[in-house]
Amino acid sequence: MAKSNGKPKLAFYWAASCGGCEITVTELGMRLVEVGELVDIVFWPCVMDFKYSDVEAMGDGEIDICFFNGAIRSSENEHIAKLLRQKSKALVAFGSCAHEGCIPGLANFYDAESILERVFDTVPSLDDSRGTRPTPLNQMPEGEINLPIFYNQVKTLAQTVDVDYFMPGCPPVVDQVWNVFQAILAGRLPAKGSVIGADAKTNCDVCPRQKGRIDIRIKEFKRPHEVELDPDICFLAQGVICCGPATRAGCGLPCIKGNMPCRGCYGPPDGVVDQGAKLLSAIGALVDADDPEELERILDTIVDPAGTFYRFSLADSIMSEIKYK
Secondary structure (H helix, E strand, O other), rough: OOEEEOOOEEEEEEOEOOOOOHHHHHHOOOOHHHHHHOOEEEEOOOOOOOOHHHHHHHOOOEEEEEEEEEEEHHHHHHHHHHHHHHHEEEEEOOHHHHHOOOOHHHHHHHHHHHHHHHHHHHHHOOOOOOOOOOOOOEOOOOEEEEOOOOOEEEOOOOOOOOOOOEOOOOOOHHHEEEEEEEHOOOOOOOOOOOOOOOOOOOOOHHHOEOOOOOOOOEOOOOOHHHHHHHHEEEOOOHHHOOEEEEEEEEOOOHHOOOOOOOOOOOOOOOOOOOOOHHHHHHHHHOOOOOOOHHHHHHHHOOHHHHHHHOOOHHHHHOOOOOOOO
């Protein structure tokens, strides 16, 4: 990594996401202080008082590496993504929302009007503000206020600008972030387009639970709270959907070690184009039914199949109806 004024310049930004990626960075604790002594953090509006004008005043490519978390949901998200792309030598899609759309991407099952109608018109808890919609331009006594335009559908960062690296996770785990920081400082970043801080294998490949010796044939799918889960047996063998067969390893298996199935937040492993389709294929092969009616009955026990198989990757999947330019 080339250095500017003796220290690499880093930037962090939070677009359409929950903020968990920002929390992960702060969870570095004293290690963050160590990093702070070796780099210049030139933009991190979540933590310090930076303005967009600060970035606009920078030269093109002045930021050495920018960690951009969050999907692209609004005109503001898109504007800042393009601005930070222009000002950064390397841009990282940091976390699942920037990488694949994540939970915000599930809104792509609906259009903008349906979402706005629900939020501002029909939610039972609304007060006298019911029916009042935000508008892009508002005249106030203090002057004009411009609000971002709420886009019809969610995009990933790479569907908006050119991205150099992808760092999966919802959020990325702390040790993963630290290892990436160390690689940056040592100048050991891989080729452009690489997934950084994670493995090429799947979670199934590294999961310690018993599976190879078990003949998994599923007659009914159950949700985790409906089963007394055996902590040593594969979740699929217990009839509970686990996204491990279609999810990249590297998280350290915190969910599985907590006796909960993999949710799929690290995205697909190398060679998989559509994570949901891969998971559906893997699980479909385990269903114990030859009769079409029996097969339909078993599949009907999956609650919210689209939201289950595409929980983190809908915006980046072949399911998406977005026509990108």
